[in-house]
Amino acid sequence: MELGVGTGLVAEKLIKKLPEIDFLGIDFTESMLLKARQRLGKNVALHHENVLTMDLERKFDAAFSNGGVWNFLDKGETEYTFFSHLVKVQNIIKSFHNVANHLNDAGKLIFSVQGVHKDYEQTLSNGITYSQKIFPMPHDKFEKHYIFS
Ligand SMILES: C[S@@+](CC[C@H](N)C(=O)[O-])C[C@H]1O[C@@H](n2cnc3c(N)ncnc32)[C@H](O)[C@@H]1O
Structure with missing residues (x-):
C-alpha cells in the first residue's frame, strides 16, 4: 500500500518491477489521483482517502511513503530529520496507529529518505x-x- 501515491510515479516503477504484487495506493488529493489513474490505468487500485481516517477493511504486508505523508530528510553527516505533511504531532501519532491497523502482524511501514528541501x-x-x-x-x-x- 502506498500512502500518498500522488501522481503514481513511484507506483508505476514498483508495479513494473514487481508485477505480482497486489498494489493499492491512497491519496487525499483528487487531482493527483486523476493523474495517477491516467498513468497507471484502470486495473490499479487507487483510493481517495486520508491516512488519518481511512478504513480499507483489509490488511497489508507492507505500507510505504515516498515524499507522501512522512519522510526522512538526509541532512548529511548521518543526521536525519523526520518530516511530515501532517502538521500536528497528535495527527502524526494517530496516522501511525491507523496504518498499524492496516498491517499484518509482521507488516512493515517503510519510509524513503530524501535530500533536504532547497x-x-x-x-x-x-x-x-x-x-x-x-x-x-x-x-x-x-x-x-x-x-x-
Ligand atoms: C510529493 S507527493 C508524493 C508522490 C508519490 N509518493 C511519488 O513518489 O510519486 C505527496 C502526496 O501525499 C499526499 N498526502 C499528504 N498527506 C496525506 C494524507 N494525510 N492522506 C493522504 N494523502 C496525503 C498528497 O496529496 C500528495 O499527493
Whole structure:
C-alpha cells in the first residue's frame, strides 16, 4: 500500500518491477489521483482517502511513503530529520496507529529518505522554467513555493 501515491510515479516503477504484487495506493488529493489513474490505468487500485481516517477493511504486508505523508530528510553527516505533511504531532501519532491497523502482524511501514528541501531552478523540456523556493518558518517548519515561468 502506498500512502500518498500522488501522481503514481513511484507506483508505476514498483508495479513494473514487481508485477505480482497486489498494489493499492491512497491519496487525499483528487487531482493527483486523476493523474495517477491516467498513468497507471484502470486495473490499479487507487483510493481517495486520508491516512488519518481511512478504513480499507483489509490488511497489508507492507505500507510505504515516498515524499507522501512522512519522510526522512538526509541532512548529511548521518543526521536525519523526520518530516511530515501532517502538521500536528497528535495527527502524526494517530496516522501511525491507523496504518498499524492496516498491517499484518509482521507488516512493515517503510519510509524513503530524501535530500533536504532547497532552492533550485531547472529548465523543463518544453522551455518552461521550474523553480522552487524555501521559506524557513519557526519550529523547524518551512513553506515551499513552486514557480513556473
Ligand atoms: C510529493 S507527493 C508524493 C508522490 C508519490 N509518493 C511519488 O513518489 O510519486 C505527496 C502526496 O501525499 C499526499 N498526502 C499528504 N498527506 C496525506 C494524507 N494525510 N492522506 C493522504 N494523502 C496525503 C498528497 O496529496 C500528495 O499527493
